[in-house]
Amino acid sequence: MLRIPFPEILAVVLTLCGTSAAQAAVQTHTVTNYLTHCGGCHGIEGISGRTFIPVLRDQVGVFSCSTEGRAYLARVPGISMSLIRDDQELADVLNFVLFQLGGKSTPAGTPHYSASEVHELRAHPISTTDLLSLRAAVLSRAQASCPH
Numbered sequence: 025m026l027r028i029p030f031p032e033i034l035a036v037v038l039t040l041c042g043t044s045a046a047q048a049a050v051q052t053h054t055v056t057n058y059l060t061h062c063g064g065c066h067g068i069e070g071i072s073g074r075t076f077i078p079v080l081r082d083q084v085g086v087f088s089c090s091t092e093g094r095a096y097l098a099r100v101p102g103i104s105m106s107l108i109r110d111d112q113e114l115a116d117v118l119n120f121v122l123f124q125l126g127g128k129s130t131p132a133g134t135p136h137y138s139a140s141e142v143h144e145l146r147a148h149p150i151s152t153t154d155l156l157s158l159r160a161a162v163l164s165r166a167q168a169s170c171p172h
């Protein structure tokens with residue numbers, strides 16, 4: 025059945041982020057950015073279905089267990105080359121992906137991405153002819169570094 029989870033996502037985000045109206049506006053903008061620029065491929069709730077596009081929900085956080093994996097997340101083409109050109113806005117979307125969609129897969133204590141970190145990383149988009157092999161290698165090394 026078709027569901028429209030936008031209000032749900034928004035409610036979660038607003039609850040987690042306190043009551044400030046300014047913060048709420050940033051969060052709304054971040055979710056809208058995700059839906060506009062990422063959701064078409066990754067699904068509005070981070071579940072892309074049976075495609076080659078990775079599921080983000082409850083999974084993406086594993087990458088942040090290694091420095092290499094953390095860099096990978098900001099360097100994948102969908103992110104580094106995103107039409108979201110503002111680094112802070114992109115960092116907000118990446119943090120939304122990691123800390124909201126990623127759920128428990130993101131280890132406690134993982135730092136948020138800053139605009140300057142995103143700026144550095146997106147300047148070096150991944151360039152390889154075999155992204156899926158690279159992804160598998162980065163993922164298995166990150167998995168091995170996760171706290172157990």
Ligand code: HEC
Pocket residue numbers: 058061062063064065066076077078079080084097100101102103106108117118121155156159
């Ligand atoms: C055209 C479809 C498409 C769009 C749009 C897109 N992505 Fe992706 N994304 C992919 C594919 C495919 C991969 C797998 C790696 C690759 O082949 O680039 C990926 C990988 C990722 C990953 C790494 C997760 C993993 O398991 O490999 C993250 C995080 C991610 N995308 C987030 C985003 C965000 C955030 C946006 C919006 C700013 C976005 N993507 C836009 C298709 C897309």
